[in-house]
Amino acid sequence: MPAAPARHRTPSGDISAALLTAAEDVLDREGLAGLTIRAVATEAGVAPMGVYNRFGGKPGLIDALLSRGFVLLREAILGATGDGLERLRNSGPAYREFALTHTHLYGLMFNHPDDVAPSEETLVNAVQSFQALVDLVSDAMDRDELIPAEPVEVAQSIWAAVHGAMSLEIVGIGFTADRAATFQRMNDAVLAGFSRS
């Protein structure tokens, strides 16, 4: 009989992390269409069954990607420098940077397939991303740099504007030459709407 084919076995604990990292890479590189169970498993050097053992299937794997995406988004927002209103203003470009660095993941986070039901953990991470923005708004209000109002309401408006700008920019709908400058202007205009004259 022929020599037994050398069969490698990945240590249990490393499988989830390997699959998740591989999924991120495949998604960034080839988009959602290229994100197949077989492709991710191959990229991770793991058997396709691992996706089912660890994530319960493709929707579970995508949910894990979303969860990680919101963690990264929160870190991007918190990475903004400055204080008060200045920091809030700087969080806009930081948000933009994240979206442009992970366009496919970003698109997935705000427009996931119907069969992907965000898990509790994912929802918590999404809320914490939003909370990071709320905190920046609250701080600016405490410093009297913004009109007093409900911070959650204001943060929701700012997030909508910033997310909308990135969604349009990623899909290629833009009618101005300098995208970064247009983003800045929109960011400033929205903040101006909530600022003291």
Added chain:
Amino acid sequence: MPAAPARHRTPSGDISAALLTAAEDVLDREGLAGLTIRAVATEAGVAPMGVYNRFGGKPGLIDALLSRGFVLLREAILGATGDGLERLRNSGPAYREFALTHTHLYGLMFNHPDDVAPSEETLVNAVQSFQALVDLVSDAMDRDELIPAEPVEVAQSIWAAVHGAMSLEIVGIGFTADRAATFQRMNDAVLAGFSRS
């Protein structure tokens, strides 16, 4: 031999329209996951091959949906009542109404699959949707109800904010009780950022 199976044949000219209408219905009813060639053809009472004869395949069919979506969006914007700044303000809720009525189509318009390359006609319709908003902005500026600026820049910012709000509302990311009221407040805040004090 058995009786020939009664084979119905759809008149040529009606096939495209039947397929497109069926695709709209299936998309609205079952989402992108349910939008299969076979399902659309069955819904239209037409052979699956019709999609290839008329639209060149599934990406072509989706492109036709996008094209029609932007026409509907333009009509929704133009349907806003009032004059000048008031009409611009009213176009927000009209936009929201369209997005909520066709959530799946709306999501597709601003986050289409990688293999769907928008046709020239679709791009023209998208530009015309945007132009409708630019015209409202220009009119409000002409009436001195907005700060003088480049209408395209201002319209781009407004669209970003409104689109972002609907994108978040559709995906279920919202932290305020009354979605319609929050939308109104954001709409007003953005316009305030471009308005005369």
Added chain:
DNA sequence: CTCCCCTATAGAACGACGTTATATAACTAT
């Protein structure tokens, strides 16, 4: 160190998908 159980592995299989190819039958224009 040895044995055993847990679990990752390879591989086949299923149904559904987008797509292509075939041959037949229905409409349309002459």
Added chain:
DNA sequence: ATAGTTATATAACGTCGTTCTATAGGGGAG
């Protein structure tokens, strides 16, 4: 009525997500 265009039914191919089987590698108990 006839000929050509074109929609039809049907089968097939490869790939997808998913499930099932049997095998074999690694970690823990003795």
